[in-house]
Amino acid sequence: MIQRTEAIILKTQNWSESSRIIHAFTRKFGRMKFMAKGVRRTKSKFGAAFDPGTLSQVVFYRSIRSEIHTASEASVVFYPGQTCRTENLCFLAPALEVAYRATDLESPNLALFNNLLVLLKALENSPGPQHPLAEFCLASINNLGYHPVLDRCLDCRKPISEEQFLFSLSLGGLLCPGCCKKHGESVALTRPVLKGLDFWQQHDYLPPMETADSLFLIRLLAEFINHHLSGHSRLVSFKYLPRD
Numbered sequence: 001m002i003q004r005t006e007a008i009i010l011k012t013q014n015w016s017e018s019s020r021i022i023h024a025f026t027r028k029f030g031r032m033k034f035m036a037k038g039v040r041r042t043k044s045k046f047g048a049a050f051d052p053g054t055l056s057q058v059v060f061y062r063s064i065r066s067e068i069h070t071a072s073e074a075s076v077v078f079y080p081g082q083t084c085r086t087e088n089l090c091f092l093a094p095a096l097e098v099a100y101r102a103t104d105l106e107s108p109n110l111a112l113f114n115n116l117l118v119l120l121k122a123l124e125n126s127p128g129p130q131h132p133l134a135e136f137c138l139a140s141i142n143n144l145g146y147h148p149v150l151d152r153c154l155d156c157r158k159p160i161s162e163e164q165f166l167f168s169l170s171l172g173g174l175l176c177p178g179c180c181k182k183h184g185e186s187v188a189l190t191r192p193v194l195k196g197l198d199f200w201q202q203h204d205y206l207p208p209m210e211t212a213d214s215l216f217l218i219r220l221l222a223e224f225i226n227h228h229l230s231g232h233s234r235l236v237s238f239k240y241l242p243r244d
C-alpha cells in the first residue's frame with residue numbers, strides 16, 4: 001500500500017553500498033524505519049531529504065510483513081541548517097536523539113512530533129538555541145508521563161527550605177537535605193533553574209534564563225531521561241553541547 005506522511009529524519013544507518021535505513025519520526029504513524037535504495041549515490045533522487053534534522057514529505061510502500069518500509073519518493077519541506085547559525089546546529093542532535101529514544105516504533109505521538117517541529121523552527125533563528133532545547137526536553141519528559149514535584153519534599157512532604165534545592169533523579173522532584181541521604185542520586189538546583197521549572201509547570205514555556213542556567217537545566221533533564229529510559233544505552237549527543 002502506498003502512503004504519504006511528513007517525517008522528521010532522526011538518524012540513518014548504512015545498509016549496503018548504495019542504501020540506507022532511515023529512522024524517522026512521522027506525523028501520522030510515529031517513529032518508522034524506511035529503506036532508501038540508492039540514497040548513497042551522488043545523484044540520488046532523494047537528494048537531502050533523508051539528512052538528519054530535515055522535515056520531509058515521504059512517500060513509501062507500507063509493508064505488512066516487515067517493520068522496514070520502502071521509500072519511493074521524498075522531498076525536503078524544511079531544514080533548519082539552511083539558514084540557521086552553524087553553532088545552533090549542535091543543539092539539534094540531542095533533540096533528535098531524545099525523540100528517537102522517547103518514542104515507540106509505529107505508535108503515533110503527534111504532541112511530541114509538534115514539539116520537535118517547534119524546536120526545528122526555533123533553531124533557525126533563535127539567538128539562544130539552548131532555550132528551545134530545554135523546552136523540548138521538558139516537553140519530552142511530560143510526554144513520557146513525568147511531572148516533577150517542586151513545592152515540597154517528595155518523601156516527608158515538608159515545604160522545601162529557602163536554601164537547599166535537591167532534585168532527585170530517581171523520584172523526579174525535590175527532596176529536603178534529610179530525606180536526600182536516604183535516596184541517593186540527587187542534584188543541587190540553583191534558584192533560577194528551580195524558578196524556571198516552576199514557571200514551565202504553570203505556563204508550558206520557559207521564562208528568559210541565563211545561558212548557563214539553561215545549559216544546566218538541559219544537562220539535568222538529560223540525566224533524568226537517562227535514568228528513566230532504562231534498558232537503553234545512555235544519551236550520547238548531549239556531551240557535545242557547550243559547557244557554558
Ligand SMILES: [Zn+2]
Nearest residue numbers: 153156176179
Ligand atoms: Zn524530606
